[in-house]
Amino acid sequence: MIPFSLFVVEDEESVRFGITLALEGKYRVRAFGDAETAIAATREEEPDLVLMDIGLPRMNGIDAFKAMREIRPDLVGLVITAFEDVPTVVSAMKAGAFDYVVKPLHMETLEMHVENALETIRLKKEVRDLQERCLRDKMPLFIGSSHAVREVMEFVEAVAKSPDTPVLIEGETGTGKELIAAAIHYRSPHFRGPLVSVNCAAIPRDLIESELFGYEKGAFTGAGAGGKKGLVEQAAGGTLFLDEVGDLGNEAQAKLLRFLEAGEFYRVGGTRALKVSARIVSATNKDLQGLIAGGRFREDLYYRLAVVKVMVPSLNERREDILPIARHYLVEFGRKFGKPFKGFSGDAEAALTARQWKGNVRELKNIVEWAVLAGKGSLVARDDLGLDRAGPGAAQAASLPGAMSFPPLTLSGVNLDALQESFDRYYINEALRLAEGNECRAASLLNINHHTFRYRRKKRGDQASPN
Numbered sequence: 001m002i003p004f005s006l007f008v009v010e011d012e013e014s015v016r017f018g019i020t021l022a023l024e025g026k027y028r029v030r031a032f033g034d035a036e037t038a039i040a041a042t043r044e045e046e047p048d049l050v051l052m053d054i055g056l057p058r059m060n061g062i063d064a065f066k067a068m069r070e071i072r073p074d075l076v077g078l079v080i081t082a083f084e085d086v087p088t089v090v091s092a093m094k095a096g097a098f099d100y101v102v103k104p105l106h107m108e109t110l111e112m113h114v115e116n117a118l119e120t121i122r123l124k125k126e127v128r129d130l131q132e133r134c135l136r137d138k139m140p141l142f143i144g145s146s147h148a149v150r151e152v153m154e155f156v157e158a159v160a161k162s163p164d165t166p167v168l169i170e171g172e173t174g175t176g177k178e179l180i181a182a183a184i185h186y187r188s189p190h191f192r193g194p195l196v197s198v199n200c201a202a203i204p205r206d207l208i209e210s211e212l213f214g215y216e217k218g219a220f221t222g223a224g225a226g227g228k229k230g231l232v233e234q235a236a237g238g239t240l241f242l243d244e245v246g247d248l249g250n251e252a253q254a255k256l257l258r259f260l261e262a263g264e265f266y267r268v269g270g271t272r273a274l275k276v277s278a279r280i281v282s283a284t285n286k287d288l289q290g291l292i293a294g295g296r297f298r299e300d301l302y303y304r305l306a307v308v309k310v311m312v313p314s315l316n317e318r319r320e321d322i323l324p325i326a327r328h329y330l331v332e333f334g335r336k337f338g339k340p341f342k343g344f345s346g347d348a349e350a351a352l353t354a355r356q357w358k359g360n361v362r363e364l365k366n367i368v369e370w371a372v373l374a375g376k377g378s379l380v381a382r383d384d385l386g387l388d389r390a391g392p393g394a395a396q397a398a399s400l401p402g403a404m405s406f407p408p409l410t411l412s413g414v415n416l417d418a419l420q421e422s423f424d425r426y427y428i429n430e431a432l433r434l435a436e437g438n439e440c441r442a443a444s445l446l447n448i449n450h451h452t453f454r455y456r457r458k459k460r461g462d463q464a465s466p467n
């Protein structure tokens with residue numbers, strides 16, 4: 001194990017020598033006689049702990065510690081003071097010192113304080129590492145090892161590292177743009193911050209400004225008494241994901257542009273300019289250049305959003321990813337519905353590989369879900385896929401296989417919620433397809449009101465956007 005490293009800053013030579021002697025058996029110790037050389041050394045190396053005398057020549061220990069924390073914000077300090085006077089101790093603690101010891105020093109007491117401080121540092125680091133691992137585990141899996149996907153992922157990895165750069169993700173519907181947005185967030189230095197997603201197509205135009213920028217109390221009839229933080233504010237210190245950005249209306253585009261240009265915004269009804277730092281990631285399956293040419297999307301906004309562009313390739317351009325994705329979802333839905341399949345039959349695999357995937361990965365995922373419900377035995381057969389039913393234009397749709405069967409109820413049970421969810425998803429997608437993406441008409445096909453339709457569409461989590 002690498003020993004902890006300590007800086008000792010003490011002008012009295014005999015004391016400095018005594019401390020070094022007492023601690024260097026256990027730790028790596030570097031000793032300094034004044035603040036200036038210790039600060040300079042902090043630029044080269046980050047010690048785990050600084051033992052800092054308060055009464056130093058020229059610059060006192062508290063100011064010296066502050067200067068070191070400017071270089072290394074996480075630095076932990078143990079302050080050595082000649083007098084236990086309250087103001088000195090308080091200002092040392094305010095400067096971020098962890099603990100203090102009073103002169104004359106008893107080396108055993110000092111060692112105990114050092115051990116305590118280092119134990120706390122070790123625990124904090126452990127908690128931070130665990131949090132980090134947990135957060136990164138939350139990141140959804142982007143399956144695929146084709147050349148095209150590897151290239152995209154390498155690019156994403158590089159882009160994610162500069163947390164201020166706006167990124168525009170382009171690609172056909174269902175290619176995984178939302179997953180890429182999550183990957184950018186979770187690989188960025190701000191991965192501990194929030195990832196706030198806004199579906200620009202789903203928010204009614206007259207509400208978009210207050211949803212994005214929030215409002216002050218009394219800003220409009222019905223505005224809540226306390227005012228409300230908008231999504232931009234909620235994304236502070238993290239990522240704001242503007243999904244379906246091509247669907248923003250003119251007015252919202254203008255407001256967003258102003259925010260991106262000035263770096264500040266006003267809540268609706270507010271008079272105070274607010275500043276927020278959040279990375280903007282946006283996505284669209286529309287041809288923004290075409291929208292710009294048709295006067296429906298602002299060119300100046302486009303250049304602000306598309307500082308870096310990521311193009312997610314269609315599934316047809318990376319056919320070697322089809323089977324790995326299909327097998328992944330076969331296992332996932334198999335587990336969900338209590339129908340563990342071993343795999344696909346040879347001709348089912350051939351059919352999946354040969355198909356033109358207009359709805360890309362979303363369509364593949366839907367087909368696998370329904371095949372799991374339809375299939376019997378240990379292999380999913382070609383017929384279970386119901387590919388022939390999904391004719392041209394069925395881009396978003398899952399197909400309902402003719403021979404669909406419910407999973408039999410045995411003593412190992414079924415997941416009723418998951419089954420219901422899956423029916424919802426099927427009928428919502430079918431209704432949207434028949435209604436050519438018009439939510440109102442889709443809702444009436446299902447005999448539910450528009451509000452309920454939207455709610456269920458949102459709840460089942462997979463926003464198939466209408467084309």
Ligand SMILES: Nc1ncnc2c1ncn2[C@@H]1O[C@H](COP(=O)(O)OP(=O)(O)OP(=O)(O)O)[C@@H](O)[C@H]1O
Pocket residue numbers: 140141142143144171172173174175176177178179180284285325361362365462463464465
């Ligand atoms: N490489 C992948 N591995 C695993 N699942 C994927 C992959 N790509 C997409 N998916 C899944 O496919 C579905 C559609 O993906 P996503 O919502 O990210 O698509 P999209 O490009 O945003 O589509 P749209 O333009 O319609 O909004 C999601 O359920 C997602 O989890």
Ligand SMILES: [Mg+2]
Pocket residue numbers: 177178243283
């Ligand atoms: Mg999407």
